[in-house]
Amino acid sequence: MTKPCLPECGVARFLTLLNGPWATLIVRELLHGPHRFTELRDALPGISPHTLTSRLRQFEDHGIITRTAYAEIPPRVEYRLTPLGEGLRDVLEAMAAWAESIPAQLSGEPAAFTKGRRRPAPARNAADTTSESSSTH
Template structure:
């Protein structure tokens, strides 16, 4: 039986679907250091639009990678934090960093 294109058939495809685009991985990288507010994430990710950040965080929340906590304050404070599933990406990102650092003569980085 042919598998649907909607459902990734292997772990690599599933990973690429959940962490769609470079901003997704960079958001996880920032959240690995601990909980952050939206504005802190936006500042840390130079060049990301508010729309893209909002969409990625919503996608992460739906897929259990991030939790969103709203504090009953005025004005409301919202904090994003990786779940254990999100924290499990630490070794993956470290392997990506090591590989990227080994590529000679590459000078363009979207966000450091």
């Protein structure tokens, strides 16, 4: 599949890749580590399976996430951020800090986005990643 051309402007490129309310929330969840489809769906109340599937495919096409299918029964598929996707950590932390500075009555957040709210996960060091990858989830 051919990747679509992205705008030259960095802000426009960002908005093209991460448009819509679910995109950044999916990335936020994946900043906490690999997730299966159902884990992502459960962490994002209100997202439809179609929307989640579509976003995950877009992210994979653009190199933001990887999809790993394991040869197991029952089948297991995990989604994780690539280094490019991990680069969004600082962006999401800055967005969260800015949004938290706005008085709650002005933010007008839909209830679906406040359920299970959490900040992006802190960056992991190499030792944490190695020990987690050797454990079974």
